Amino acid sequence: MEGDVHGAHGAFEPFLPGLVILLPLVGFLLNGALALAAGRRSAEAVRQGREPDFMHGHERPLTHRLPTWIGPGVVGLAFVVALINFVRMMGADLHEPVIRTYWTWMATGSLKVEAAIQLDQLSMVMMLVVTGVGFLIHVFSVGYMGEDPGYPRYFAYLNLFVFFMLILVMGASFPVLFVGWEGVGFCSYILIGYWFTDREKADAGKKAFIVNRIGDFGFLVAMFLLYTTFGTLNFVEIFDQAPSVLVYGGGLVTAVTLLLLLGATGKSAQIPLYVWLPDAMAGPTPVSALIHAATMVTAGVYMVARTSVLFALAPAGSLAVALIGAATALFAATIGLAQYDIKRVLAYSTISQLGYMFVGVGVGAYAAGIFHLMTHAFFKALLFLGSGAVIHAMHHALHHTHSQADPQDMRNMGGLRKFMPITWIVMWVATLAIAGIWPFAGFFSKDEIIWYAGARAEGPYGQWYTLIWVACLAAAMLTAIYMTRLMVMTFHGRNRTGEKEAHHLHEAPPVMWVPLVVLAVLSVFGGWVNVPQAIQESFLGGFGLLPMAEWLHHWLHPVTGPAEEILTRYAGGFAHHAPFGGGELLWAVLSTSAALAVVLVSARVVSGIAYKPAHEDVEPTGLRRVLYRKYYVDELYDALVVRPVVRLSRFAWKIVDQGIVDGVANGLGYLARAFGWIATLFQTGSVNTYAFFLVVGVLVVLWRVAF
Amino acid sequence: MLIEALILSALLFGVGTLGVLLRRNAIIMFLCIELQLNAVNLAFVALSRYLGIDGQVFVFFVMTVAAAEAAVGLAIIISIFRHYETVNVDNFNLLKW
Numbered sequence: 001m002e003g004d005v006h007g008a009h010g011a012f013e014p015f016l017p018g019l020v021i022l023l024p025l026v027g028f029l030l031n032g033a034l035a036l037a038a039g040r041r042s043a044e045a046v047r048q049g050r051e052p053d054f055m056h057g058h059e060r061p062l063t064h065r066l067p068t069w070i071g072p073g074v075v076g077l078a079f080v081v082a083l084i085n086f087v088r089m090m091g092a093d094l095h096e097p098v099i100r101t102y103w104t105w106m107a108t109g110s111l112k113v114e115a116a117i118q119l120d121q122l123s124m125v126m127m128l129v130v131t132g133v134g135f136l137i138h139v140f141s142v143g144y145m146g147e148d149p150g151y152p153r154y155f156a157y158l159n160l161f162v163f164f165m166l167i168l169v170m171g172a173s174f175p176v177l178f179v180g181w182e183g184v185g186f187c188s189y190i191l192i193g194y195w196f197t198d199r200e201k202a203d204a205g206k207k208a209f210i211v212n213r214i215g216d217f218g219f220l221v222a223m224f225l226l227y228t229t230f231g232t233l234n235f236v237e238i239f240d241q242a243p244s245v246l247v248y249g250g251g252l253v254t255a256v257t258l259l260l261l262l263g264a265t266g267k268s269a270q271i272p273l274y275v276w277l278p279d280a281m282a283g284p285t286p287v288s289a290l291i292h293a294a295t296m297v298t299a300g301v302y303m304v305a306r307t308s309v310l311f312a313l314a315p316a317g318s319l320a321v322a323l324i325g326a327a328t329a330l331f332a333a334t335i336g337l338a339q340y341d342i343k344r345v346l347a348y349s350t351i352s353q354l355g356y357m358f359v360g361v362g363v364g365a366y367a368a369g370i371f372h373l374m375t376h377a378f379f380k381a382l383l384f385l386g387s388g389a390v391i392h393a394m395h396h397a398l399h400h401t402h403s404q405a406d407p408q409d410m411r412n413m414g415g416l417r418k419f420m421p422i423t424w425i426v427m428w429v430a431t432l433a434i435a436g437i438w439p440f441a442g443f444f445s446k447d448e449i450i451w452y453a454g455a456r457a458e459g460p461y462g463q464w465y466t467l468i469w470v471a472c473l474a475a476a477m478l479t480a481i482y483m484t485r486l487m488v489m490t491f492h493g494r495n496r497t498g499e500k501e502a503h504h505l506h507e508a509p510p511v512m513w514v515p516l517v518v519l520a521v522l523s524v525f526g527g528w529v530n531v532p533q534a535i536q537e538s539f540l541g542g543f544g545l546l547p548m549a550e551w552l553h554h555w556l557h558p559v560t561g562p563a564e565e566i567l568t569r570y571a572g573g574f575a576h577h578a579p580f581g582g583g584e585l586l587w588a589v590l591s592t593s594a595a596l597a598v599v600l601v602s603a604r605v606v607s608g609i610a611y612k613p614a615h616e617d618v619e620p621t622g623l624r625r626v627l628y629r630k631y632y633v634d635e636l637y638d639a640l641v642v643r644p645v646v647r648l649s650r651f652a653w654k655i656v657d658q659g660i661v662d663g664v665a666n667g668l669g670y671l672a673r674a675f676g677w678i679a680t681l682f683q684t685g686s687v688n689t690y691a692f693f694l695v696v697g698v699l700v701v702l703w704r705v706a707f
Numbered sequence: 708m709l710i711e712a713l714i715l716s717a718l719l720f721g722v723g724t725l726g727v728l729l730r731r732n733a734i735i736m737f738l739c740i741e742l743q744l745n746a747v748n749l750a751f752v753a754l755s756r757y758l759g760i761d762g763q764v765f766v767f768f769v770m771t772v773a774a775a776e777a778a779v780g781l782a783i784i785i786s787i788f789r790h791y792e793t794v795n796v797d798n799f800n801l802l803k804w
Contacts, residue, residue: 692728
């Protein structure tokens, strides 16, 4: 089977894989140097009493022209290198990962960690997604951030992010992965707070960073447990030994997987640690597209797929992954229904879709999870960039008339399709893709996850999986509703920007819409790399016309194979029908026609609502207010976690540190001083007194010696 | 014979100690210290008769050190006298921090 899939036989010869990581680092260094030079120059301008902002009416200096080529350039080159490696890997017969070791990072006692990267089918897919989608987003940024004074700094950060993300997906051991894991977290923090002079945005960055620390704690403890068990942290060795060393369903492996899951919930914004992602929308919109939709937030999914052997050995851990994913998918989708900020809707949509990926890797359909990761990277990046184009246009229109209205609030939009037809079309493509309409990418990936969730309903924890399946179906319908609502509110109906503002609305420049079109093409065809066999042979697949049936599944098989073997051995394979009967094809037809119906109905319903511009609108009431207020989870966390922690910290500061610790230290000081003061009483300065004490001392010594 | 010598030595030492503690004239105190040293020398010599020549060797050391000490001590007393025009130790109260 595998021989057929991989075609020609031969050893895999990597082509400079280190270059993929190195290029973005070079980009970071160059852009960083330019950013420092630019900062120095504006500081000089301020010193001389000139305006540091040279943008209006002046030619842009070199520091602001070079990043246009360096920033996207290095990522594009990295994509080309990754592509060459991909082609070579396709032509080879690769069953074991290829490890490239560069140097020994640390060698302490029995622990030896090498700076090594791992090339296999999974890291290959991730490399292509990160560099490919990353490149498009970099190009888009050229247009979106072109007028920002911090342009070189922005690209320096973005390149640094890609660098760390590639370390994350290419690392050959847990510590190397963790370096990337922390690195992308840091880049996320500096990019969310990119406009750091705005207090709210700086705080959003901090929130993301702190919430992620909670997850990282779980990741670290899981690493410690793995090290004490295996004596190594290399992926290959751990996954080779795991089936024989660990007991299936045992306490140790369950603990490890649950701790890893905690780490994944932080990075991938799942319940209970999802709260940072909506706030992360404070960053520039391309950052939201790259970090908070396409790549970084999928790191948790990648990590579960990477450690699939461990999760397969822990049925309870896997169930927890799927349960959290399903709960998050449904929960976030309901919040998305009632938000007005266009980026917030997309943020909750991202959380919801990440929930689907968690369900995928949780039910043991690792390839399906990665598949959805990939297609989601396409259409969600497209949605974010499209919303970026909308915000860009809105911002310019509002800027012209000095309006204070929020350019991100969909209540201020409406009817934009007249002004930005390209954005309108590509956004609809992405909406149909995310809603799961045949034949767009999201249909295949989401449907596969839902199918596999249902197909687990007969094994262990069967009722739970039925529940997950139902939640996923419900969330799919909600996805169609909130995305249609977003589209209708933004692009259709009456224009609500205001008369004067509407004159200044215009389509995005080509540097912005070309990446959108590329992503739109990917959102249409991206799903065809993994069409299920049953669908491919039916009318939905044009009776075999769609190429590459289950290609991604076969492609990833060398990575996910061991885990799938364990699952089949202990938990039984996937069933061939859904919980309430029906085959894969039937449910695919049902779900896509239901999604289509929901899109049409909700388009009609939303069109009928007369929205008012934000400043005229009142806060919604009843259930809608609960949704609009995001179930008051932020307030709940504030009351249950943040405030107690602040109180505890204040207690530790005022009472423990200033009171007890400082008290003891200062008390000892005062005591020593008091003794010293007593001793000074003996120091009279009179020779006679000293002679007297001398004699007394001699007598005491003599007395001690004699008796 | 030894007992008498040691008793004499003890008496001389006691007189010297009391002199150091009770007298206020620096020269007298200095003499009393010399008295203490020589009381010890007497004891050394007396004991060396029974315990070997070491005691007498030690006496020479004591005399040498006492000579050096006398030179230093008298120099100090003279410089103090030049400053205060008195050698009454009650006036010397600066030996403190």
